[in-house]
Amino acid sequence: xxxxxxxxxxxxxxxxxxxxxxxxxxxxxxxxxxxxxxxxxxxxxxxxxxxxxxxxxxxxxxxxxxxxxxxxxxxxxxxxxxxxxxxxxxxxxxxxxxxxxxxxxxxxxxxxxxxxxxxxxxxxxxxxxxxxxxxxxxxxxxxxxxxxxxxxx
Numbered sequence: 161x162x163x164x165x166x167x168x169x170x171x172x173x174x175x176x177x178x179x180x181x182x183x184x185x186x187x188x189x190x191x192x193x194x195x196x197x198x199x200x201x202x203x204x205x206x207x208x209x210x211x212x213x214x215x216x217x218x219x220x221x222x223x224x225x226x227x228x229x230x231x232x233x234x235x236x237x238x239x240x241x242x243x244x245x246x247x248x249x250x251x252x253x254x255x256x257x258x259x260x261x262x263x264x265x266x267x268x269x270x271x272x273x274x275x276x277x278x279x280x281x282x283x284x285x286x287x288x289x290x291x292x293x294x295x296x297x298x299x300x301x302x303x304x305x306x307x308x309x310x311x312x313x
Contacts, residue, residue, distance in 0.1 A: 165197055166189070166190060166193055166196055166197065166198060166199075166200065167198070167199045167200070168185075168186055168189055168190075168199075168200050168201075168202065169199075169200070169201045169202070170182035170185050170186065170201075170202050170203075170204070171201060171202070171203040171204065172203075172204045173203055173204060173205040173206060173209050174204060174205060174206040174249050174250075175204075175249075176206070176249055176250065177249040177250045177252070177253035178249070178253055178263050179204045179249040179267075180264060180267050184264070184267070184268075185202055185267075185271055187303070188267070188268045188271035188272055188275075188303065189202065189271060189275055191272070191299055191302060191303050192271070192272040192275035192276065192299050193242075193275055193279070196242070196279070197240055198240035198241060198242040199240070199241050199242060200242040200243065200244070200245070200275075200278070201243075201244045201245070202244075202245045202247065202271065202274070203244065203245070203246050203247070204247055204249050205246050205247065205248050205249070206248070206249065206250060207223040207248055207250050207251065208223075209246070209248075210223035210224060210227070210246060210248035210251065211223040213227050213246055214227060217229070223248045223250070223251055224248065224251065225247065225248055225251040225252055225255060225270055226245060226246070226247050226248070226270050226271075226273055226274040226277075227245070227246045227274075228243060228244075228245050228274045228275075228277030228278050229243045229244045229245070229246075229278075230242070230243040230277070230278050230280070231243040231244070242278050243278045245271070245274035245275070245277075245278065247267075247270055247271065247274065252266055252267055252270050261308070265300075265305045265306070265308070266308070268300060268303055268305050269296065269300060269305070269308040272296055272299050272300060273292075273296060276292055276295060276296065281295065293309055296308065296309075297309070
């Protein structure tokens, strides 16, 4: 792998609820991970798979919009595994509808949000949430998408 090379695989466990095409997801990932080397899988899942992953890996009941699984360091000479992102299409569609957001814009936000989690960002503490949200706003603006948090704070 050369510097700045990102290998992405998009998998569809479901094609329901307006899940975007893989080229859209790829554009969002590449916009979030500029200059990052490694391999990444984004899997679009249904509520059953999301709930299973959420319970198994986070000990939380029910489906969630996005889960990120950082891979950690792989020994050389293996390519750097960034990790996996699982996005629940039904939850994303429901959130967009309930929050009055365009579906495509909400998908972009959720993909970017998952990518930032893989890079070590989180939103458990208020100061960390502010930093992550600012980064999300900037990355979305670069894609021509408005502030996803407008009116929430």
